Amino acid sequence: MANSVPPRDRTDQPWRSEGAPPPPPPRKRVPGWVWLVLAAVVVFALTNLALSLFGNGDERKISYTEFSRQVSDGNVAKIYSKGDAIEGELKNEQRFTTQRPAFADDDLWAQLTREKVTVTAEPVVERPSLLANLLLSLAPLLLLVVLWLFVARRMRGTGFGAGGMLGRKTPPKPVELEVGQRTTFADVAGIDEVEGELNDVVDFLKNPQAYRRMGAKMPRGVLLAGPPGTGKTLLARAVAGEAGVPFFSASASEFIEMIVGVGASRVRELFNEARKVAPAIIFIDEIDTIGRARGGGAAVGGHDEREQTLNQILTEMDGFSGSEGVIVIAATNRADVLDPALTRPGRFDRIVHVSPPDRGGREAILRIHTRDIPLGADVDLAQVARTTPGMTGAELANLANEAALLAVKRGQHHVTRSDVSDALEKIQLGAERALVMPLEERRRTAYHESGHALLGMLQPGADPVRKVTIVPRGRALGVTLSTPDADKYAYTEEYLRGRIIGALGGMAAEQVVFGAVTTGSESDLEQVTNIARGMAGRWGMSERVGRLSALPGDAQQAYGLSAAPATLDTVADEMRRIVDECYESACALLEEHRPKLDALAAALLENETLEEEAAYRAAGIPRLAKE
Numbered sequence: 032m033a034n035s036v037p038p039r040d041r042t043d044q045p046w047r048s049e050g051a052p053p054p055p056p057p058r059k060r061v062p063g064w065v066w067l068v069l070a071a072v073v074v075f076a077l078t079n080l081a082l083s084l085f086g087n088g089d090e091r092k093i094s095y096t097e098f099s100r101q102v103s104d105g106n107v108a109k110i111y112s113k114g115d116a117i118e119g120e121l122k123n124e125q126r127f128t129t130q131r132p133a134f135a136d137d138d139l140w141a142q143l144t145r146e147k148v149t150v151t152a153e154p155v156v157e158r159p160s161l162l163a164n165l166l167l168s169l170a171p172l173l174l175l176v177v178l179w180l181f182v183a184r185r186m187r188g189t190g191f192g193a194g195g196m197l198g199r200k201t202p203p204k205p206v207e208l209e210v211g212q213r214t215t216f217a218d219v220a221g222i223d224e225v226e227g228e229l230n231d232v233v234d235f236l237k238n239p240q241a242y243r244r245m246g247a248k249m250p251r252g253v254l255l256a257g258p259p260g261t262g263k264t265l266l267a268r269a270v271a272g273e274a275g276v277p278f279f280s281a282s283a284s285e286f287i288e289m290i291v292g293v294g295a296s297r298v299r300e301l302f303n304e305a306r307k308v309a310p311a312i313i314f315i316d317e318i319d320t321i322g323r324a325r326g327g328g329a330a331v332g333g334h335d336e337r338e339q340t341l342n343q344i345l346t347e348m349d350g351f352s353g354s355e356g357v358i359v360i361a362a363t364n365r366a367d368v369l370d371p372a373l374t375r376p377g378r379f380d381r382i383v384h385v386s387p388p389d390r391g392g393r394e395a396i397l398r399i400h401t402r403d404i405p406l407g408a409d410v411d412l413a414q415v416a417r418t419t420p421g422m423t424g425a426e427l428a429n430l431a432n433e434a435a436l437l438a439v440k441r442g443q444h445h446v447t448r449s450d451v452s453d454a455l456e457k458i459q460l461g462a463e464r465a466l467v468m469p470l471e472e473r474r475r476t477a478y479h480e481s482g483h484a485l486l487g488m489l490q491p492g493a494d495p496v497r498k499v500t501i502v503p504r505g506r507a508l509g510v511t512l513s514t515p516d517a518d519k520y521a522y523t524e525e526y527l528r529g530r531i532i533g534a535l536g537g538m539a540a541e542q543v544v545f546g547a548v549t550t551g552s553e554s555d556l557e558q559v560t561n562i563a564r565g566m567a568g569r570w571g572m573s574e575r576v577g578r579l580s581a582l583p584g585d586a587q588q589a590y591g592l593s594a595a596p597a598t599l600d601t602v603a604d605e606m607r608r609i610v611d612e613c614y615e616s617a618c619a620l621l622e623e624h625r626p627k628l629d630a631l632a633a634a635l636l637e638n639e640t641l642e643e644e645a646a647y648r649a650a651g652i653p654r655l656a657k658e
Contacts (some may be wrong), residue, residue, distance in 0.1 A: 073178065091127055098129045109149035121147075122189070210215050213272035219265055221392025221400050221424060226291035229253070230382050233357060236274035236310050241354060250381040252346055252359040254318075254374065256366035257385030260425030261566060263362035267314040270360065277311040279304065283320040286340050294340030302347040302357070304620065310356030316345075318361040324370045341370065348378050387423050389518050390416050396424050400431040405445040412499050417450055420518050430454055456498070460510045464503040473636060475541065476501045476509045479551060481631040482540025482621060483511035483533060489620055496647070499631075500640040508551060524572045527562055531613040532620070534542045534559045539617035540628060559610055569606035575601050627651055 056655055093101075101107050101121065110119030118128040131139070143150065170532045197537035235242055235249040244250060255263040264280070264594055271278030279301060286294040298636040305311045321341045321373060348359055363369065373379050388396060394416035401412070419427065432590040433454035466475070484499045501509040513533070519526075538552040566572040568582035581602050594602075627650045634641060641649060 073174075083117055091125070092600060093129050094126045095129050095131055095135065098127070099137065099139075099142075102148065103137075105146050107143075107146065107148045109151055110143070111151045127570045132247060187573075188499055190428050214265065214268040215272045216269050218399065219262060219269045220395035221388030222262060222266070222385055223392075225266060225383055225385050228381070229266060230271055232360075232520075233274045236276050236356065236358070239310070249358065250379075251377060252361065252373075252379035252381070254366065254369075254379040254382045255360065255362045256382055258387060258423060259364050260423035261387055262424040263385050264314070264316055265424070267312065267360045267362065269313040271314075272311075274310075277305070277308045278314065279311065280314040280316065282316045283318045283322070283340075287321060287336055294336055295343035298343040299349060300338060305357050313357065313359045315359065315361045317363060318373070319363045319365040322361075322363070322373050324368060341373075345372055345378065387421055389421070393402040393419055393422065393643045394465070396427045397431065400428045401446075404431060404435050407445045407447040409448040410446060410451055411448070415455070417516060418514050419455065420515055426458070430458060433457060439560075456504075456512075461504040461517075462501075468503075468508070472508075473501060474632070475545065475549065476551070478540045478544050479537035479631040480509040480629070481513050481628055481635060482536035482543075482617075483555075484536075484646055485616055485624060485628055485631055486536035486539075486620060487511070487513050487533045488615055488647065488650055489624065490532060492523075492526050493529045493533060495643065497643050499639065499646050501634060501635050502639055507554070513521065524566065527566055527572070528609070528613055531562055531610065532558050532617045534562075535610075535614050535617045536621070539614060539621055543621045543625070544620055544628075559613075560606070561605040564602070564607045566609060568602040573602075573605040575605055575611075 063576075098107075098117065105124075106121050108120050108122045109122075110117055112118075112131075115131045115133065116128070117131055120126050143319050212596075219226065232249065232253060233580055251504050255266060256344050257263060267280070268278060281301065286297050301313065303312050321344070323337075359379070365384065374382065382507075394413050397412045397415060401567070406412075419430070422430070430451070434450040437450045437454055441450070443450070480499050484496045487493050487496045494515045496511065496513050498510075498512045500511075504510050534555045535552075537555055538548050541548045566584065567576055569580050571578040571580070577596070631646070631650045632639075635643070638645070647653065
């Protein structure tokens with residue numbers, strides 16, 4: 032597909048490139064085994080040379096008979112004897128050694144005295160000292176180690192610094208894509224407002240002279256901030272493809288190594304490669320990995336490496352001039368934790384928020400991801416887009432792929448509406464479980480889900496019920512799916528109370544019908560708690576707490592830290608009051624409409640799964656009246 036990530040041909044290179052010109056052909060390198068053979072030959076020759084220099088020199092061994100004859104002829108100048116071993120020097124300065132036999136019965140001392148041979152007290156041949164012998168024995172090993180490191184350096188391409196044995200300075204081979212295969216804005220949909228902001232970058236890369244004549248400077252960095260799966264990486268590649276410039280992409284975590292300094296070295300290498308082929312775009316994904324706010328204690332280990340890598344990125348961006356034409360695009364889903372030095376003017380001075388697409392955007396995204404998928408005549412992508420509020424581009428791509436996989440498993444030649452519906456259920460509700468429940472358990476589950484569905488049908492302004500099932504999925508024994516007809520961006524107190532009443536419908540139905548509740552409402556209570564906490568502590572929907580935000584930001588982290596204890600106690604009391612009122616309303620509504628509850632539960636026990644129309648028909652509630 033056009034938006035697939037290009038591969039890498041080197042594991043030590045933490046980035047990928049596309050659209051860059053090919054590097055010059057590398058010089059032919061001598062194979063590694065040749066260097067090893069040469070090293071062995073050099074070690075052998077140097078060892079022999081050392082032995083000849085530090086060894087016995089021109090000393091030669093002679094027989095004792097030859098020694099006696101030389102003494103008789105008067106050719107011996109001096110000797111030294113230790114036991115039966117004799118060494119000496121002839122008058123022509125030739126040194127020799129010999130061994131006197133134990134059975135020799137000659138008058139050696141008399142002959143030596145007669146021929147005036149000097150008998151010395153010290154050895155005639157000088158022997159190397161203990162230190163010299165030690166150095167001589169270790170020299171070949173040390174020499175071999177040095178030569179091996181030299182060969183390894185030549186084979187890996189650089190020195191022994193931070194970027195040395197872990198990388199090489201030869202330029203990486205870029206990924207060459209066929210003409211027309213690069214990602215452009217035609218492959219991006221659902222985020223038109225973001226495309227408009229990034230069009231400035233494309234226009235600058237295409238027509239830099241027009242901007243320079245007006246004295247305008249393009250932002251040196253563009254930060255794409257948004258939830259995961261909204262298409263930030265795809266947008267960056269589309270900008271490069273639209274402008275027709277080389278594109279270098281890397282994940283921030285790939286720069287960090289255990290050895291401090293390696294990340295900074297890799298950042299320098301990446302920016303150098305981009306400058307060589309400017310104009311170009313550098314894309315750094317998940318920049319919050321290394322771009323978090325600095326400080327807060329001594330930096331050691333990996334934290335120190337992270338800060339050095341961040342400092343190098345800041346230095347490289349600050350060193351840009353307007354004529355270089357290298358633009359850095361980064362992506363993160365945690366823009367709130369970034370270091371202020373990253374987001375100041377001159378670095379990432381343009382922040383573009385990438386939000387999940389609206390209904391029209393979801394339909395356009397679905398059309399892009401189903402271009403290569405044969406769709407049946409009954410598949411309505413507009414209807415699919417209406418039933419998938421809040422889903423991101425990545426989730427919609429996964430939905431299209433799951434539907435295609437189901438069609439293949441079922442032996443079909445095209446994707447049908449049923450395939451898309453089942454794929455959506457698998458993603459939103461979980462995969463079906465082959466669980467055999469007793470009849471009483473199925474009956475309790477049927478009433479539980481009927482309570483959710485019926486209250487969703489009765490609440491004014493509540494999201495329409497799309498499907499009710501008592502088939503176990505994921506961790507749930509049954510599921511009720513409700514989605515809005517249109518995207519919602521703000522919620523009223525009435526709507527939120529309706530959500531709480533609908534979520535408590537399962538527990539209320541168990542209480543009304545069976546007089547007891549079970550553990551099956553755990554996930555419902557978690558949802559209820561989050562909504563009630565927001566109403567009382569964040570959205571000003573409680574008179575006692577007032578129009579203030581007692582739990583700003585992430586309530587799980589801020590709870591107990593952002594307000595006075597008395598205020599937090601008041602928030603807890605108001606949460607309990609809201610939930611209790613909603614639970615009483617849920618029980619009262621189910622008591623009032625008990626026949627509808629029984630009819631819906633009976634239909635569920637008979638069919639196990641009810642689609643939207645069947646569910647409303649079983650409950651005796653007209654669907655049009657809700658709209």
